[in-house]
Amino acid sequence: MEALQKIAKEALASKEAAFIIGYARVPGSQKTRPFIARDEAEAGQLVFDEYCQNNLAVYLTRIARPKEGKMGIVAKSCDVRAIVALLQENQIKRNEVYIIGVNCSGVVEDPAQPLSKENLAGKCNMCQAPQPAGTDTVVGEAKPYERADDKVGKLLAQLDSLSPQERFAFWEAEFEKCVKCYACRQACPLCYCEQCIADKSQPRWIESSASVRGNFAWNMIRAFHLAGRCIGCGECSRACPADIPLMLLNRKMGMIAMKEFNYRHGSNMDDPTLVGSYNNSDRNDFIM
Amino acid sequence: MNYYITTDEKLRELVRTLAEQKWNIISADKQGTRFMYINDGKDLTVDAKARPTKVSAKQFVFPKSEPLFFFKKEHDDLKLIDPQAVQQKTVLFGAKPCDAAGLPIMEKLFNWDYKDEFFNKRVENTVVIGMACDYTDEYCFCTSVGLAPDSEKGSDVFLVPGADNHYVVKEVTPKGAAFIAEFKAIFSEAAQGDIKAVSRTQPAPEKKFNVDEVKNWLDGHFESEYWSKAGETCLGCAQCAFVCPVCHCFDIVDENCAADCGRRVKNWDACQFGLFTKHASGHNPRETQPDRYRQRVSHKFKYYQDKFGETLCTGCGRCSRNCAVGIDIAEIVANIPM
Numbered sequence: 001m002e003a004l005q006k007i008a009k010e011a012l013a014s015k016e017a018a019f020i021i022g023y024a025r026v027p028g029s030q031k032t033r034p035f036i037a038r039d040e041a042e043a044g045q046l047v048f049d050e051y052c053q054n055n056l057a058v059y060l061t062r063i064a065r066p067k068e069g070k071m072g073i074v075a076k077s078c079d080v081r082a083i084v085a086l087l088q089e090n091q092i093k094r095n096e097v098y099i100i101g102v103n104c105s106g107v108v109e110d111p112a113q114p115l116s117k118e119n120l121a122g123k124c125n126m127c128q129a130p131q132p133a134g135t136d137t138v139v140g141e142a143k144p145y146e147r148a149d150d151k152v153g154k155l156l157a158q159l160d161s162l163s164p165q166e167r168f169a170f171w172e173a174e175f176e177k178c179v180k181c182y183a184c185r186q187a188c189p190l191c192y193c194e195q196c197i198a199d200k201s202q203p204r205w206i207e208s209s210a211s212v213r214g215n216f217a218w219n220m221i222r223a224f225h226l227a228g229r230c231i232g233c234g235e236c237s238r239a240c241p242a243d244i245p246l247m248l249l250n251r252k253m254g255m256i257a258m259k260e261f262n263y264r265h266g267s268n269m270d271d272p273t274l275v276g277s278y279n280n281s282d283r284n285d286f287i288m
Numbered sequence: 289m290n291y292y293i294t295t296d297e298k299l300r301e302l303v304r305t306l307a308e309q310k311w312n313i314i315s316a317d318k319q320g321t322r323f324m325y326i327n328d329g330k331d332l333t334v335d336a337k338a339r340p341t342k343v344s345a346k347q348f349v350f351p352k353s354e355p356l357f358f359f360k361k362e363h364d365d366l367k368l369i370d371p372q373a374v375q376q377k378t379v380l381f382g383a384k385p386c387d388a389a390g391l392p393i394m395e396k397l398f399n400w401d402y403k404d405e406f407f408n409k410r411v412e413n414t415v416v417i418g419m420a421c422d423y424t425d426e427y428c429f430c431t432s433v434g435l436a437p438d439s440e441k442g443s444d445v446f447l448v449p450g451a452d453n454h455y456v457v458k459e460v461t462p463k464g465a466a467f468i469a470e471f472k473a474i475f476s477e478a479a480q481g482d483i484k485a486v487s488r489t490q491p492a493p494e495k496k497f498n499v500d501e502v503k504n505w506l507d508g509h510f511e512s513e514y515w516s517k518a519g520e521t522c523l524g525c526a527q528c529a530f531v532c533p534v535c536h537c538f539d540i541v542d543e544n545c546a547a548d549c550g551r552r553v554k555n556w557d558a559c560q561f562g563l564f565t566k567h568a569s570g571h572n573p574r575e576t577q578p579d580r581y582r583q584r585v586s587h588k589f590k591y592y593q594d595k596f597g598e599t600l601c602t603g604c605g606r607c608s609r610n611c612a613v614g615i616d617i618a619e620i621v622a623n624i625p626m
Contacts, residue, residue: 033614
């Protein structure tokens with residue numbers, strides 16, 4: 001914690017960073033939340049531990065860019081993947097961000113409870129490298145943690161075994177709950193369009209009504225737009241007030257990208273993007 | 289005021305009877321996510337100790353998407369078709385005081401310059417069975433906005449948990465009295481002292497701020513520096529407004545059903561969306577997220593108070609409990625530098 005605060009203070013003092021997007025403790029609680037430190041005193045409030053669930057990369061495309069200095073950000077390895085994805089997609093430049101990598105030992109699913117095998121965020125099950133790479137600096141220590149049951153994976157396998165009609169019925173029931181608050185979109189580090197297709201009214205591609213038809217259109221479009229792009233942070237599922245298991249869709253899309261194209265977004269900032277590149281060995285048997 | 293006694297089992301029996309008589313029956317779901325229609329006594333959830341559902345019950349009087357009328361092109365004429373009238377009798381089970389109170393608060397808005405017949409009809413048709421609450425967490429603040437875990441505001445019938453799975457049933461409104469009279473077998477008459485209400489196991493939420501002081505400050509601090517920090521990390525989703533039992537903003541849009549027909553729909557909308565106030569010219573009077581967050585707080589604790597003499601908040605804490613970035617409205621209001 002002290003090492004993190006020291007680095008943040010130095011980055012602000014030297015004007016390397018204009019601000020640091022990090023986590024601060026919620027008063028009177030072990031919970032944390034996003035916090036933007038703009039001076040050294042505020043940098044003294046930064047924390048990092050297993051209660052830091054948020055993927056802060058979402059702020060990189062939403063916060064006003066500083067006139068001078070970089071955008072400092074505290075990033076776990078999964079958050080670094082989102083930052084790398086944003087670099088790959090040319091939304092930010094590497095010299096615009098100052099990345100303070102934090103070694104991670106897993107984060108909680110329910111912040112009201114301590115970290116345990118049962119209370120481990122789904123994304124941590126899938127984590128391939130708790131130590132972030134390619135950051136400007138790294139603090140903390142990554143301790144091994146016990147992986148839990150892969151509930152999302154199990155549910156996916158179960159869904160895959162259903163008939164298309166049964167699967168449709170499953171999603172119909174889930175999407176019926178959607179209230180169209182767009183928390184999934186707003187919490188997503190890779191949903192950064194200046195004008196979302198859902199907000200276009202001339203023509204109106206997606207009904208704004210939170211009816212089954214409009215909800216299907218919205219959630220399916222979002223899944224397609226994230227195909228081969230989602231980095232699996234699970235913020236959409238966590239932000240959803242209707243408890244719709246959105247990660248099922250994104251993970252399935254990610255699995256297809258891996259299976260069909262051996263592609264994992266956010267792995268290397270020099271890789272071209274999946275949908276932005278072409279390879280002679282790409283499947284083309286579906287083209288007539 | 290008349291008192292009655294009932295039990296969990298009797299309430300389930302009531303659900304079966306109501307289902308036979310084709311009532312709409314609404315109860316919280318088992319996961320605590322939302323309220324939903326049920327048809328079977330075993331699906332009834334009446335739990336004083338439960339956390340407020342993630343999404344409030346408002347959608348049963350103010351649906352997230354409500355058709356106002358349909359239109360159809362016939363030759364060279366346009367035919368307008370009214371939606372089916374809301375007729376079905378509805379009962380909402382187990383509304384916590386912070387849910388039930390939302391109805392009379394929203395009623396003022398929907399009957400101000402224009403009488404919203406859709407809202408009014410739904411409220412008129414709905415019997416609200418409220419329930420004393422025995423849940424408190426760090427997000428609850430009903431006591432700060434003039435309510436309490438045993439407030440009957442908005443309820444027609446009010447349940448107070450008593451010993452041995454019994455409930456003390458209080459008839460609150462004439463509509464509630466008529467409902468109890470209609471289903472006499474479920475509610476046995478009692479005197480007030482017959483069954484002792486079980487005392488709460490949770491302390492009532494602490495009072496976090498004084499609404500009058502907040503209003504006074506808001507009156508003079510539209511341009512305060514406080515807002516720039518208060519709304520800084522807000523991501524601009526509408527989760528807070530959509531789970532809220534009293535946020536009532538809506539948008540009206542036309543949607544096509546096919547090439548020659550369509551419908552005009554009233555959909556939930558929210559002030560945290562950038563698009564909410566964006567003009568056709570491209571100008572946006574609430575350009576930044578802090579501007580929009582100020583609107584949220586001001587509407588709840590100042591503008592609604594100015595216009596209708598009520599606070600537009602029931603202190604349920606849903607917006608804060610569900611917020612992906614941990615913004616807590618009670619904390620922000622309590623921390624106002626007064």
